[in-house]
Amino acid sequence: MKILVVGSGGREHAIVWTLGQSPRKPTIFCAPGNAGIASLATCVPIAAHDVEALKDFVVRNHIDLTVVGPEVPLALGIADEFRKHRLKIFGPTKGAARLEASKSFSKELMQRAGIPTARAKSFTDAASALAYADQQPLPMVIKADGLAQGKGVMIATNRQQAREAIVDCMEKAVFGEAGKEVLIEEFLDGEELTIMAFTDGRTIVPMPPAQDHKRVGDGDTGLNTGGMGAYAPAPLGTAVLREQVRQQVLEPIVTHLSRIGSPFQGVLYAGLMVVKGVPYVLEFNARMGDPETQVVLPLLKTDLLEVIEAVVEHRLDQIGVEWSKEAAVCVVMTSGGYPGPYRTGVPIRGLSEVPPEHAVIFHAGTAFDQQAVVTAGGRVLGITGLGSDIASAQQTAYRAANALSFDGCHYRRDIAHRALHPRTSS
Structure with a gap:
């Protein structure tokens, strides 16, 4: 059996390592992989976000199963594209991956489903976000709506920090497209x-x-x-x-x-x-x-x-x-x-x-x-x-x-x- 693991980090190395212990002894490829993964799998120089190139590799090499590690290809719809071509893939569709790709979407779903979560409000306009933040109790949490590699969350302990976080996201585009919309959330202490x-x-x-x-x-x-x-x-x-x-x-x-x-x-x-x-x-x-x-x-x-x-x-x-x-x-x-x-x-x-x-x-x-x-x-x-x-x-x-x-x-x-x-x- 041939497996492709998508990604290049510690998570993907752990996935490759664990799959390598299967009694079925699969042949494993990893795109793009890293120096440690190279001892367990054949590394392929294709970026994790290059959905078309990954699909072509899977088709050409008769890969039986693709396992997606990172969030970006999932947010881009790699699972949808693969399933459209009847290629077996482990990972949610673009629609389901919005749960991570958009914090506002996720918060809305949680509220609809009655899931315990902090109170929050989302904004696409910096002036409105700044005005709202000025009225909220401290500390508060400012979150970039989109994918920001785990770095789009700021805990503001004073008004100046809150303003800077909003300006950085929405006006200075520190997190690029991910910060065009922000979520201002109550701080939970636990x-x-x-x-x-x-x-x-x-x-x-x-x-x-x-x-x-x-x-x-x-x-x-x-x-x-x-x-x-x-x-x-x-x-x-x-x-x-x-x-x-x-x-x-x-x-x-x-x-x-x-x-x-x-x-x-x-x-x-x-x-x-x-x-x-x-x-x-x-x-x-x-x-x-x-x-x-x-x-x-x-x-x-x-x-x-x-x-x-x-x-x-x-x-x-x-x-x-x-x-x-x-x-x-x-x-x-x-x-x-x-x-x-x-x-x-x-x-x-x-x-x-x-x-x-x-x-x-x-x-x-x-x-x-x-x-x-x-x-x-x-x-x-x-x-x-x-x-x-x-x-x-x-x-x-x-x-x-x-x-x-x-x-x-x-x-x-x-x-x-x-x-x-x-x-x-x-």
């Missing part, structure tokens, strides 16, 4: 949690709860990033809370999408804020999270290929999906300066010195310079440790991270601190 789920549009199979670390610095300080690490299962996601999320969040949104003619097939990501035991939806994503995928997929005991095929063929109710009782912690190593400007092309040392039984090294922003593996992005590597509990998984991840280095390398030293020190966490 603890974040991620619950992803496989769904074929009818059946929903939640994954273990995970927690991402967005801030660049220890103690959750500094600028927001695409994610500095994650762990699973997060203790915050108790059995009671998970059932709440299934009944109050996942089932209503899947049902509502089907009702409006956009059934969701793929992975549904619910980014939650848990306030006094109540899960409120901060955002939905239409694909696996990054770096959450790097801690959740290593806990999957069932063959991922079997799960994906069941989703694509609308028979998810016919298979049992099992998860390991272990824990996983992922530490993300970044280029110096990230999430601001950073250097690339920096050689990475120690990759061959980490025994595979100690940790899994998922490449995010890497490339080859002749035979050497070098940095090629802000987030460079995700080091995932497994263990019988969070503490042992954390030790394994950091032991491996300490064996790796590159000039300017930065990583947080407290990933999973909320699980290990819940009373002292901020």
Whole structure:
């Protein structure tokens, strides 16, 4: 069997790695891939957003299944295009992917479906947005409506910050087209949690709860990033809370999408804020999270290929999906300066010195310079440790991270601190 995985980051490396363990031993291609993925799959120099070129590759090479990692090709309608040509693909349609591509659309659906979420109002006119923000309680949240690579959310603690965020989005176009419309949302004070789920549009199979670390610095300080690490299962996601999320969040949104003619097939990501035991939806994503995928997929005991095929063929109710009782912690190593400007092309040392039984090294922003593996992005590597509990998984991840280095390398030293020190966490 031939599979194409679309994307080039740590999430896609984790998908390729997990599919590679299938007893069916599929032949895997990845477009465009990275230096780490190249050891497991044939990398193809096609950009993830080039839908036409990806389709042509699949047709020419008789690919049996395409698995989409990132959000951009989904928002562009890759699933619609492939299905039109009867090509098997794992990922939601453009209509269903609007759940992530437009925060205003997503918020409207949540309100219609009665899903717990923060109060919000959307604006396409800067003057109206500024006038509204001047009347709202602080802090408040300003969100670019469209896809902004995880960086279009600003928490304003004073009026000046709110005004700057709106002007940056709507007048200075810092986030391009994504910021032409903004959402001004009430601030929720709680603890974040991620619950992803496989769904074929009818059946929903939640994954273990995970927690991402967005801030660049220890103690959750500094600028927001695409994610500095994650762990699973997060203790915050108790059995009671998970059932709440299934009944109050996942089932209503899947049902509502089907009702409006956009059934969701793929992975549904619910980014939650848990306030006094109540899960409120901060955002939905239409694909696996990054770096959450790097801690959740290593806990999957069932063959991922079997799960994906069941989703694509609308028979998810016919298979049992099992998860390991272990824990996983992922530490993300970044280029110096990230999430601001950073250097690339920096050689990475120690990759061959980490025994595979100690940790899994998922490449995010890497490339080859002749035979050497070098940095090629802000987030460079995700080091995932497994263990019988969070503490042992954390030790394994950091032991491996300490064996790796590159000039300017930065990583947080407290990933999973909320699980290990819940009373002292901020």
